[in-house]
Amino acid sequence: MNQKPQAIKKHSLNDGMIVVYKPRGMSSKDVSRWFERRFTRIKMGHVGTLDPMAEGVLPVLFGKATRIQDFLLAGTKCYEFDVKFGTATDTLDLDGEVIAEAPVGDFTKDDIDKVCAEMEGSFTQIPPLYSAIKYQGKPLYEYARSGRGDEVPRDLLRKQVQIDRMVCLKYEDGIATLRVNCSKGTYVRVLSHHVAETLGTIGVVIRLLRVATGDLDVGTAVSLDTLEQEQEAVAKYIIPLENIRLDIPSWHAEDPALIQRLKMGQEMHVEMKSFETGLTQSDNKRSSIKSLDHMILIDKSGQSFGIGSALVLNTGRVAVRMRRGLS
DSSP: OOOOOOOOOOBOOOSEEEEEEEOTTOOHHHHHHHHHHHBOOOOEEESSOOOTTEEEEEEEEEGGGGGGHHHHHTSOEEEEEEEEETEEETTSBTTSOEEEEOOOOSOOHHHHHHHHHHHOEEEEEOOOSSSSOEETTEEHHHHHHTTOGGGOOGGGGOEEEEEEEEEEEEEETTEEEEEEEEOTTOOHHHHHHHHHHHTTSOEEEEEEEEEEETTEEGGGOEEHHHHHHTGGGGGGGOEEGGGOOOSSOEEEOOOHHHHHHHHTTOOEEEOHHHHHHHEEOOSSSOOOTTEEEEEEEEOTTSOEEEEEEEEEOTTSOEEEEEEEEOO
């Protein structure tokens, strides 16, 4: 008699985050599907999207931690990538078809560094046709794949991004290794195209590594192979919700009654001195106390229980509200 195949045992995931090292060849969605096949169903989301050819840091959120996804998305990103000069593809990377070839040109690492330095600051980019940016409700790559790319007015989709720092780490045999610290929404393929064009040639991205997003870097990331081998002990790789660092102010509330009322959706008025005593701000991004659109609400035990806002009233007191619950 044929026996039924044994059902795959699924393990549980807690509210929190795992910093995954996404391997090359998988999409970000593939990583989500990987978790769905192995663990009991739970709400899930990932911070930022990586193309299949890219690898590196991909934070994956579970349960209530998905409520802070947008704050993690806002963090700066760091990428390391290789540009091969003298070749161009329709996707600006190795996944596309070669559409042109040209002489590499006679330039040095210092020349590349100079171009990189000139790009720092506010940088205007036009999204590549093979991207997830939407036009009339459809991602651009759908237009590209159906041969309707000329219908997309990409020039109207241009936007400003921030390049904090961009350097050339090395250059040899027509291939440059670059590193960039930039704002969310920056297309590395567009940066490589601009570098090549400025140098008088063409280029294509042949390797792309996301080194960091916010303060999460490759040194904290765990591979899917490791998670596969340690499914029963996966909890040790989960960063609890209360330990996930966000680059927004936090406010420690001491009064249990006040906390309970905030959780019930009530606006609470707090004395300025008491509010200032409980407020902690990032040294890099100090906000005006007159108005805080977002801040982490923390209880007496040090647990985060919500995302709130604060507004100084004409009376001198501070109106505090909870905008999003985390507990």
